[in-house]
Amino acid sequence: MESIRHNKRIIISVLLLFVFTSHGCIQQADITPDSTEYIFNYTPYSSTAYYITEDGVETVHVIHNATQLDLTYMTSASSRSNFGMSNIVAVNRENTANSYSYTISSRVIKGRKHVFIKFPPSTDFVAYTEKLEGNTLTREIKGDNQIKVRLLQDYTTGSRFLGMPIPKPDKMYEDDSGRMIMEWNGSNIKGFSVKYYKRSAPIILTCFFAILAVAAMLVLTYYRLKIQVLRKKREGK
Template sequence: MKRYFFPMLCVLSLVIFAGGCIDDLVPVDDETTQPELSAYEFETFLTNSYDGDTFIPTHTFYLSRNGSTRVVSIIENETVIDIIPLEDLSTSQNDPVTNIVVLGGLANQTNATQEVFTDLSIMDEASDINYTISDDVISGQKHVFITFEEPITGFVAYTMSTPPGQDFIYITTPPSVVRFVLPEGYTTGNSLIGKVKPSPDEVYYDEMGRENLVWTNEVTTSSFLSMLGNFSPEDEEDIEPVPKLITAKFYTENAPRDLSIAVGILGLIALLVYSRYRHEKKRLENIRKNIEDQVTVPKKKGKD
């Protein structure tokens, strides 16, 4: 038996080596998933996106209840897009950012004009621009970075994984224009059910009947600096933008009416229960009073 051990070991090693070589010879499908342009709306939304000759980054969030939010950003001369994903137990197993689509060009070859953005918005193929995706934890918060080899100008769209439901939170760094597009048939603003904070600068309905909420988030001089009296406009470039939190709770347009009906029904039931309680209490008090009267009335004495 021992004399066969060494030949068998050699044969086994040869099989394993050959198997590895065969695996190397088998073609591997390295084809990456192509970006899906049809998932996004590349609208040339540039309301309040220009401060004189300065372009302000504009971000549109198409909200949904299914655990994902489609984001379309219009940027100028940007190298890195910083994304703060919303995570909980339901999203821990999902990729925080997927289906990245870029419609744009190198910043030194692309002007940030409405005409250029309009031409980019009707492109039928994604631009051939290289980027990398990385993540990091900063101050306990996860960040995802889309980094381009060179600064670009144009549209950058991606799908962000979010907890399912009717709440959305976004941390924005000014200066920027932020727009939330609510799902069709949904609204917000009711103080009892939920609303957005801070209040949007503009609210309107688009062609599809969806409610749009817009915030213009400028870098402004703080009142504290103004009180010091030694602040000059030249110092504005040195101001560190302060992140701002936007929260939104959205619900169906019938929700306030349904809530009013439910409250009315509950109020009516409560009134009926209270009336029944008062009636029973009064009846029991009458019974108790009759019994007490019978006990306290003295019996008449008979004749001797």
């Protein structure tokens, strides 16, 4: 009897391990989320706004007729603890100061990690913060959400040499604070990538190439003069 009980415990442990590895771990809401750091702009349609900061990106989803978000990442990008997210909040537009409870889980499907955030039906916004590796924001898009990306102040994009937003945004403008904003109609794209850099970077790059061009001309002129001198010496002999 004792051996049967022992074997039963082993079987139960294996089954539990299988469940957690196949469906991903489940996590409850942050203990002390802070919704005050986010910008909540309600739209009458589903939309997603990405506010790039010095430390990463703050993402705000406007929710309509949904109780779950399905976010897709490359497995390497989401292998960090807490699914690579922090300060996750789910709020109603009438009371953005207090976050609802939510659950978050993940599964690897066809080599990509899907992160699922479940929240109450009365949720209007779901927001979270993520780290960015380098000065590039790349995301896959599901559905026909309106997409907006706001860059840091004094940053820009659009240079053929330093990087352009892909695909080309439907709108590209600056807000009142001088920050560059890009917008896409989500029904027309499956994803986007934005490479951003300091506004001074294109000017610096142009100056760098100009200096290289001048240096190349000086070197070429020097060798031409030297060749002419050598030819004259040979002719003199």
